[in-house]
Amino acid sequence: MDARVGTRQGLIALEASVAAPNYAPLPVVLERGEGSWLWDADGRRYLDFMSAYSAVSHGHAHPRLVQALIEQAQQVAVTSRAYHSTTLGPFLQALVDAADLEAPSRALPASGGCESVETAIKAVRRWGYRVKGIPADRAQIVVARGNFHGRSSTVVSFSTEPSYREDFGPFTPGFRHFDFGDIESLKRSIDECTCAVLIEPIQGEAGIVVPPDGFLATVRRLCNERGVLLIFDEIQSGLGRTGAMFAYMHEGVRPDGVIIGKALGGGLLPVSAFVARAEILDLMGPGSHGSTFGGSPLAARVGLEALRVLQARAVQPTAFFCAHDGLAVTVVSELLRIGCRIPEDVSVIGFGDFSSATQIAPQLTTVRMHGAEIGAAAVRLLDNRVHARIPPEVPIRVQIACRIVERSSCGPAMRQIPSNRAGAASRA
Helix, strand or coil: CCHHHHCHHHHHHHHHHHCCCCCCCCCCCEEEEEECEEEECCCCEEEECCHHHHCCCCCECCHHHHHHHHHHHCCCCCCCCCCCCCCHHHHHHHHHHHHCCCCCEEEEEECCHHHHHHHHHHHHHHHHHHHHCCCCCCCEEEEECCCCCCCCHHHHHCCCCHHHHCCCCCCCCCEEEECCCCHHHHHHHCCCCEEEEEECCCECCCCCECCCCCHHHHHHHHHHHHCCEEEEECCCCCCCCCCCCCHHHHHCCCCCEEEECHHHHCCCCCCEEEEEEHHHHCCCCCCCCCCCCCCCHHHHHHHHHHHHHHHHCCCCCCCEEEEEHHHHHHHHHHHHHCCCECCCCEEEEEECCCHHHHHHCCCEEEEECCCHHHHHHHHHHHHHCCCCCCCCCCCCEEECCCCEEECCECCCCCCCCCCCCCCCEEEC
């Protein structure tokens, strides 16, 4: 082997010579990760703003998840769904409980998230034919423009992003589009052959698009009126990422089914599932669907532990990192306006007197610093968790555009302060 392969440039060149060019990575060669941090092959440390698009929401190498993986791998990792296992039932029960759909409900496990999107498509079509009575091969699923549900051939068939579709036709029929957030557009897209509406509660790839207040609840009522299933894709927005276990819970809405993935694997392996009312998934009899690794003993054990870790830290203190008093006021005012609860022991780090910020939120603890000290304080906050007395098992999020380190618990209303989509790995 070429001696240069061991260097950063050599490793990058080797990967480029054998990997298909469907990604354009940053020129960073990562070797290990822990919590919010990544280290490259030369020992440089980076603050991970990417978090694998939420697949690493628990942090890298979370000790409880790693231990669960090791223990299960040493017993049995993969068998076949032709057998029962000691881990699958408890995992799916926890998943069904977390989704909180209309009872009874079921879960169908898979590996990558897009696999569960495909599961949902098959399941709602079968419901459309067998329950709603749609004529054979005429079922339609209504999706939003700007959607992102994966990259399989069926899923890119209803994408509206040209680069995801170019030269991949012919495309799978059976999908109609509406304008996200526009209930009148959705009404026009539903007809007698519509079996389901499939949407992200918050659009991700489209630019973190939050629908108008009450939109999800209005969609729920419309689907009830038209006899149409409502399916939420929460692969990116679910599992605590918005301050609730799932984004639809902010409006008190119960969908007919929810697609879950990414963080469900605890940042260690691909785990996903489609959870839906029994009326839908009980139609998926033996031979109708399968997944070699979906629901394996290893996946179920890690998925169960990932849910337990999330639920254990559901209500925790918060730490804000702001550059100056004006930004602190803007952020805190917006959080209060939309109903977020600011708990005790919250720190604002930056420069300025913070008098305005503390007037609107007296419980704020301020740490005044200047210039480079602010960045160093953020690093210490993430590293040592001393300013807000945050327990070691609790993650601290970094909101790039507003320079906020956050862990918040939100009320019934939901908004997101705009984020910088270009943010990736930032060197500490």
